Amino acid sequence: MKLKTRLMVAFCIIIILPIALAGAAILGLYRIQTKAIQKNYGLEASDTQGVLSNSLQLMSRYTKTEYDEICKQAKADPEKLESVSYLSEVNTKLQEKSSYLIFCKNGILVYNGYHGDSSISDEQWEEQLPSYGEGDSSTGAAYYVDNDAQSLLKQVDFESSRGDQCSVYIITSSESIQPEIKKLMIDIGLSVLLILALTAGVMTIWIYRGTMVPIKKLQVATKNIKEGNLDFTIDYDEPDEMGDLCRNFEDMRKRLKESTEEKMAAEKENRALISNIAHDLKTPITAVKGYSEGILDGVADTPEKQERYIRTIYNKANEMDRLLNELTLYSKIDTNRIPYNFKKINVSDYFNDCIEEIGLDLETRGIGLTYFNYADENIVIIADPEQLMRVVNNIVTNAIKYMDKQKGQINVRIKDVGDFIQVEIEDNGKGISARDLPYIFDRFYRTDSSRNSSTGGSGIGLSIVKKIIEDHGGKIWATSKEKTGTTMYFVIRKYQEVPNE
Numbered sequence: 001m002k003l004k005t006r007l008m009v010a011f012c013i014i015i016i017l018p019i020a021l022a023g024a025a026i027l028g029l030y031r032i033q034t035k036a037i038q039k040n041y042g043l044e045a046s047d048t049q050g051v052l053s054n055s056l057q058l059m060s061r062y063t064k065t066e067y068d069e070i071c072k073q074a075k076a077d078p079e080k081l082e083s084v085s086y087l088s089e090v091n092t093k094l095q096e097k098s099s100y101l102i103f104c105k106n107g108i109l110v111y112n113g114y115h116g117d118s119s120i121s122d123e124q125w126e127e128q129l130p131s132y133g134e135g136d137s138s139t140g141a142a143y144y145v146d147n148d149a150q151s152l153l154k155q156v157d158f159e160s161s162r163g164d165q166c167s168v169y170i171i172t173s174s175e176s177i178q179p180e181i182k183k184l185m186i187d188i189g190l191s192v193l194l195i196l197a198l199t200a201g202v203m204t205i206w207i208y209r210g211t212m213v214p215i216k217k218l219q220v221a222t223k224n225i226k227e228g229n230l231d232f233t234i235d236y237d238e239p240d241e242m243g244d245l246c247r248n249f250e251d252m253r254k255r256l257k258e259s260t261e262e263k264m265a266a267e268k269e270n271r272a273l274i275s276n277i278a279h280d281l282k283t284p285i286t287a288v289k290g291y292s293e294g295i296l297d298g299v300a301d302t303p304e305k306q307e308r309y310i311r312t313i314y315n316k317a318n319e320m321d322r323l324l325n326e327l328t329l330y331s332k333i334d335t336n337r338i339p340y341n342f343k344k345i346n347v348s349d350y351f352n353d354c355i356e357e358i359g360l361d362l363e364t365r366g367i368g369l370t371y372f373n374y375a376d377e378n379i380v381i382i383a384d385p386e387q388l389m390r391v392v393n394n395i396v397t398n399a400i401k402y403m404d405k406q407k408g409q410i411n412v413r414i415k416d417v418g419d420f421i422q423v424e425i426e427d428n429g430k431g432i433s434a435r436d437l438p439y440i441f442d443r444f445y446r447t448d449s450s451r452n453s454s455t456g457g458s459g460i461g462l463s464i465v466k467k468i469i470e471d472h473g474g475k476i477w478a479t480s481k482e483k484t485g486t487t488m489y490f491v492i493r494k495y496q497e498v499p500n501e
Contacts, residue, residue: 025191074158284316367408399427
């Protein structure tokens with residue numbers, strides 16, 4: 001769930017849910033307490049609503065049974081009301097209802113059922129109580145006495161058989177009356193607080209799980225990245241903003257890991273290149289020094305020896321120049337900045353010149369060369385002559401390097417294969433194993449990794465060849481058989497004129 005939606009839902013729940021639950025709790029508690037009030041106060045179900053809204057009426061109803069009994073006795077047997085034992089019996093019932101009984105005869109207090117503050121004297125009671133005849137026994141009306149006790153008073157007047165004016169007072173204290181209503185209010189208050197606390201707790205947990213859980217995962221992730229550890233995953237995929245953030249962070253981690261691995265691989269390749277170049281430069285430099293010292297020391301004492309020494313020095317210098325050119329080109333390949341000068345090239349003329357150039361070098365090495373052009377003499381391609389020559393030279397040099405036969409042979413064939421020109425360069429060297437063949441165009445891959453290998457090589461020659469051919473829109477591959485030889489193939493698209501309409 002989206003964070004915005006989550007907050008809106010939480011807001012609505014915080015507003016609506018407590019009101020609904022509080023309403024249900026109040027209704028339930030009201031019904032429970034109403035039944036208790038009906039039982040305690042002797043109310044009918046139809047009268048309860050009106051009585052509950054009038055606290056005085058409720059207090060009056062609380063002692064209605066005892067009041068009616070006293071009224072009956074006042075009419076039927078007034079003498080009984082003068083009995084202290086009877087008055088004590090009635091007073092005991094009233095005490096259960098937070099009420100008590102007082103009996104006065106001719107304005108003089110005779111019986112006092114009050115068990116509260118004993119510091120109130122009988123004379124004070126006589127002054128506070130209404131006089132004979134002030135009450136209305138016919139209607140049972142009650143009076144609210146606003147004194148320190150805050151009580152409700154019912155008065156029953158009658159005359160004894162001797163003509164004495166008697167009054168029976170039922171006094172109900174408002175301080176301890178209506179326990180059910182007070183309990184109802186307390187229960188309602190506690191219920192509302194509990195509902196609010198429960199709602200707040202549920203919403204807090206819900207929002208916490210939706211925000212803090214992914215935030216903690218992100219904190220752990222950032223700590224791992226800070227410590228250089230990128231081998232972890234953020235397993236949070238919820239369809240919300242935090243989920244989007246975690247997914248973006250995970251993508252960033254993967255990109256960062258890939259970038260770090262590429263950087264480490266590039267550094268490893270650079271170290272390998274420097275090591276290879278340093279190793280391969282050492283051999284021709286040693287040879288140049290040796291033959292130069294031979295000339296200086298007079299070892300080359302004949303013109304033939306001098307010419308041979310000088311030619312060897314020249315060849316070794318060419319090897320060093322080739323290695324340095326490879327190093328320069330490698331740096332340009334790594335940044336995709338190889339300078340190309342594409343132009344139209346006649347295939348027949350270009351490869352005739354190319355074969356003538358490499359033929360001289362192969363002749364001095366005692367390696368045979370055959371050339372077959374099966375393509376039409378008018379076929380034209382778009383290529384960079386210099387870079388294409390580098391491709392041929394690198395392949396031929398690689399063939400020479402791994403030539404193990406006493407009579408070496410290199411065959412070059414040009415074929416027309418539809419929209420492409422296919423060039424095949426075949427040798428009869430020691431060949432490449434099936435295990436190594438898929439990797440020969442990778443950077444720094446060498447079938448012989450020994451640093452003392454007589455073949456030398458920087459390990460980037462064929463990777464440069466592949467890059468140049470692919471930049472020409474072509475493709476390169478190889479087939480080989482161990483102890484038999486290797487054939488390199490590459491294709492370049494033919495140039496075709498687009499007719500004007």
